[in-house]
Amino acid sequence: xxxxxxxxxxxxxxxxxxxxxxxxxxxxxxxxxxxxxxxxxxxxxxxxxxxxxxxxxxxxxxxxxxxxxxxxxxxxxxxxxxxxxxxxxxxxxxxxxxxxxxxxxxxxxxxxxxxxxxxxxxxxxxxxxxxxxxxxxxxxxxxxxxxxxxxxxxxxxxxxxxxxxxxxxxxxxxxxxxxxxxxxxxxxxxxxxxxxxxxxxxxxxxxxxxxxxxxxxxxxxxxxxxxxxxxxxxxxxxxxxxxxxxxxxxxxxxxxxxxxxxxxxxxxxxxxxxxxxxxxxxxxxxxxxxxxxxxxxxxxxxxxxxxxxxxxxxxxxxxxxxxxxxxxxx
Amino acid sequence: xxxxxxxxxxxxxxxxxxxxxxxxxxxxxxxxxxxxxxxxxxxxxxxxxxxxxxxxxxxxxxxxxxxxxxxxxxxxxxxxxxxxxxxxxxxxxxxxxxxxxxxxxxxxxxxxxxxxxxxxxxxxxxxxxxxxxxxxxxxxxxxxxxxxxxxxxxxxxxxxxxxxxxxxxxxxxxxxxxxxxxxxxxxxxxxxxxxxxxxxxxxxxxxxxxxxxxxxxxxxxxxxxxxxxxxxxxxxxxxxxxxxxxxxxxxxxxxxxxxxxxxxxxxxxxxxxxxxxxxxxxxxx
Numbered sequence: 001x002x003x004x005x006x007x008x009x010x011x012x013x014x015x016x017x018x019x020x021x022x023x024x025x026x027x028x029x030x031x032x033x034x035x036x037x038x039x040x041x042x043x044x045x046x047x048x049x050x051x052x053x054x055x056x057x058x059x060x061x062x063x064x065x066x067x068x069x070x071x072x073x074x075x076x077x078x079x080x081x082x083x084x085x086x087x088x089x090x091x092x093x094x095x096x097x098x099x100x101x102x103x104x105x106x107x108x109x110x111x112x113x114x115x116x117x118x119x120x121x122x123x124x125x126x127x128x129x130x131x132x133x134x135x136x137x138x139x140x141x142x143x144x145x146x147x148x149x150x151x152x153x154x155x156x157x158x159x160x161x162x163x164x165x166x167x168x169x170x171x172x173x174x175x176x177x178x179x180x181x182x183x184x185x186x187x188x189x190x191x192x193x194x195x196x197x198x199x200x201x202x203x204x205x206x207x208x209x210x211x212x213x214x215x216x217x218x219x220x221x222x223x224x225x226x227x228x229x230x231x232x233x234x235x236x237x238x239x240x241x242x243x244x245x246x247x248x249x250x251x252x253x254x255x256x257x258x259x260x261x262x263x264x265x266x267x268x269x270x271x272x273x274x275x276x277x278x279x280x281x282x283x284x285x286x287x288x289x290x291x292x293x294x295x296x297x298x299x300x301x302x303x304x305x306x307x308x309x310x311x312x313x314x315x316x317x318x319x320x321x322x323x324x325x326x327x328x329x330x
Numbered sequence: 331x332x333x334x335x336x337x338x339x340x341x342x343x344x345x346x347x348x349x350x351x352x353x354x355x356x357x358x359x360x361x362x363x364x365x366x367x368x369x370x371x372x373x374x375x376x377x378x379x380x381x382x383x384x385x386x387x388x389x390x391x392x393x394x395x396x397x398x399x400x401x402x403x404x405x406x407x408x409x410x411x412x413x414x415x416x417x418x419x420x421x422x423x424x425x426x427x428x429x430x431x432x433x434x435x436x437x438x439x440x441x442x443x444x445x446x447x448x449x450x451x452x453x454x455x456x457x458x459x460x461x462x463x464x465x466x467x468x469x470x471x472x473x474x475x476x477x478x479x480x481x482x483x484x485x486x487x488x489x490x491x492x493x494x495x496x497x498x499x500x501x502x503x504x505x506x507x508x509x510x511x512x513x514x515x516x517x518x519x520x521x522x523x524x525x526x527x528x529x530x531x532x533x534x535x536x537x538x539x540x541x542x543x544x545x546x547x548x549x550x551x552x553x554x555x556x557x558x559x560x561x562x563x564x565x566x567x568x569x570x571x572x573x574x575x576x577x578x579x580x581x582x583x584x585x586x587x588x589x590x591x592x593x594x595x596x597x598x599x600x601x602x603x604x605x606x607x608x609x610x611x612x613x614x615x
Contacts, residue, residue: 026512033514034430040422041431041440044488047481048443051454054461109350109357117354128606130361135602136368136595137542139569143576143591147584148371193364200361224347247449254451256545257573281453281545288457288549304457308450315446323442 051308059302061294070302076267078291083299085306087267091184091277092307095259096252098188098273099195103252104245106192107199112229114200115207127204134197142261145190146182150262153189154181158274161185173271182262185273190258195248202244206237206325239328243321250315254307256281280307369595376592379585384593389555389571392580398590400557404472404566405541407559408551411476412540416483417533423484424491429517432496441492448485455481456546464550472561475551482543483536490532494525531605538601542594544569568594 062070066083073084110130114123158179166175210233218232234241264276265286278286280303291297383397390396423440431437459478464470498521506516522529552564553574568590575587 026515030512030514033517034426037422037426037430038436040419041426041436043419044423044440044444044447044484047484048447050462051450051458054458055454058457058461106357106360109354110361112350113354113358117351118358126358126362129365132599132602133361133365133368135538135598137544137569137598139542139544139572140368140372140591140595143572143587144368144371146576147375147588196361196364224343226347226350227343229350250449254449254453256451256453257569260573261576281451284453284457285545285548288460289552301457301461304454308454311449311451311454312446315449316442319442319445 055301055305055308059298059305062298062302065295066299070299071306074267074269078293078296081293081295083295085280085303087269088278088280088283088303089306090269091263092253092279092281092310094184094273094277095187095191095263095279096249098185099191099252100245100249102189102192103196103199103248107196107203107244107248108234108241110196110200111203111207114204115233116225116229127201130197130200132197133193134201138194138255138257141190141194141258145186145258146261149190150181150186153186154179158185161274174273177270177272177275179274180264180276182264183274183276184263184270186262187259187279188273190262191252191255194255194258195252198248198251199244202247202322203237203241206240206244207233209240209325210236237325239321240325243318243325246314246318246321250311250318253314254281254311256285260285280304372588372592372595375585375588376590379589380592384586384589388557389566389586390582391555392578392583395582396586398568398571398586398593400554401566401568401571401590402593403557403559404551404554405568407561407565408472408475408479408547408567409537409541411472411561412479412483413533413537414480415477416480416536417487419480420484420487420532420536421491421529424488425495425517427488427492428495429513429521440488444485444488447481448489451545452482452543453545453548456549459546459550469562470550470552470564472551472563472565475547475565475567476561478546478550479540479543482540482546486536486539487529487532490535491525491529494528494532495521497528498524527608527611531608534601534605534608538598538605541601542569542598544573548573 062083066073070083070085071089072086073082074086075082075084076087077083114127118126158181161175162177162179166172207229214232214236215228218228223231259279260282263278263282265278265282266276267278267283270277284300284304284307288297288300291300383395384399385397385402386399387395387397388400389398423444427437427440455478459474459481463474463477467474502520502524503516506520507513511520547567547570551567551570553570554564554566556566558565572587572590572594575583575590578584
């Protein structure tokens with residue numbers, strides 16, 4: 001019996017053998033491709049952990065030397081090798097704050113215009129034009145800011161602020177000092193232009209996702225367009241709007257080149273928003289290649305680590321919010 | 331009397347609506363105005379410097395004429411390198427997320443992390459590559475610059491690949507399986523083909539994103555005043571040259587910086603507009 005079966009094996013047609021071989025090859029190829037793609041997906045995770053680990057490793061000497069005091073020390077002196085992050089952190093937060101103060105209302109109003117007021121045929125071109133602002137590289141904003149925008153502000157807005165708000169008791173010191181042109185306010189304004197497209201496009205998308213029935217019901221009650229947006233659209237889209245704002249904030253915090261051109265790179269905390277200052281990213285961009293000595297380099301990498309942690313938290317919140325609204329829209 | 335109250339209340343509401351509407355118009359005009367202002371300034375300042383010499387001559391020492399040939403070439407090389415490294419990894423990862431593990435835990439984690447990488451500060455990427463490549467090798471190099479840019483390419487490509495493959499109808503996959511096509515072949519020959527326009531768009535967007543990136547190049551590929559095609563050496567790139575020339579006190583360097591800025595912006599706008607055209611033509615067919 002067994003012999004018969006074995007002799008039968010010899011009789012397997014040649015094409016069946018090639019078919020088996022082909023199948024085996026396919027199976028192997030299949031498994032290989034599957035594992036390759038999986039490996040690449042895991043690679044994306046490794047990329048992020050690699051960034052974090054390398055930054056932590058690079059910042060160890062500075063952390064050992066300064067401890068947590070690095071976070072609130074104001075000195076930045078390459079000669080005596082004393083470094084503190086506070087002026088840079090302050091500048092980063094202040095410029096981003098100015099940027100959001102302007103970009104959020106303007107972005108919301110543009111989204112309001114695009115979803116409720118704009119004629120249909122004009123929506124796409126305007127939307128694309130605003131998004132092109134996001135495509136312009138940040139160095140272009142930098143060179144434009146340095147040669148055109150800063151001199152313009154120096155001649156117009158800044159003297160105006162100094163002469164009016166600068167004399168108001170209480171907030172006067174915010175707008176004191178000479179009009180340098182460059183400085184915190186200029187950086188904040190340029191950042192506002194840069195994050196405007198992010199805020200606008202996400203706000204527009206979540207505005208558009210509001211069910212028309214809700215809006216029609218409100219219009220049916222006699223609401224004006226503004227009242228519909230203010231009391232129906234905005235509350236419904238709240239989570240998404242916050243997500244978009246946080247995304248813009250993440251951009252503003254980490255933005256490097258545009259700020260580097262116009263911030264003035266001064267390691268001090270001034271009361272006036274017109275004064276030059278520095279941000280984390282501008283400090284790194286300006287000083288890293290010139291940094292001599294391990295401690296100097298390490299202090300700059302620690303700044304990078306702080307920036308990464310801040311933006312990571314902001315972006316994670318943004319993504320979480322946007323995921324929530326995506327789930328609700330379905 | 332009550333009618334007057336109603337009337338005044340209504341007119342107040344209408345007034346408020348009018349103010350808000352006007353503000354919305356003003357905000358849009360402001361947004362578009364910035365775009366016009368920036369592009370106008372670029373054209374005005376950069377166009378006068380545009381000549382054949384810009385594309386055929388090297389960057390000059392201060393005070394003499396020259397062009398931007400070496401930075402343009404360096405930028406092209408770095409961009410090519412970044413795309414060559416970043417695109418395969420991005421497409422493979424996106425494929426896993428859309429095809430194999432669409433409902434996996436791993437996929438949702440990767441998607442979250444990828445979205446964060448998408449908007450992570452690029453200067454931090456420069457520090458990362460400095461740590462893992464420049465510091466161990468002991469010198470700045472074009473390789474490091476290319477790898478740094480590829481870290482920015484990957485998230486863009488992952489995102490678009492996943493989105494585009496998710497849009498491919500399942501019927502196509504089922505049809506492929508029913509004629510006995512192995513999974514990997516079905517993905518490569520059916521799904522990739524169906525999603526190709528979107529995937530190319532992703533690569534175009536990635537190129538648009540990196541072609542103006544300066545921060546990650548500052549301390550990876552550094553800069554080079556001379557002609558160099560050696561990726562083991564520091565290499566010149568357009569954004570870094572613009573940075574250096576714009577902040578210099580020399581007038582002709584500043585003029586070259588404007589011209590370079592114009593070239594980059596036109597390239598980026600052309601890329602993003604053609605990416606858009608590709609997407610909308612894909613939707614129609």
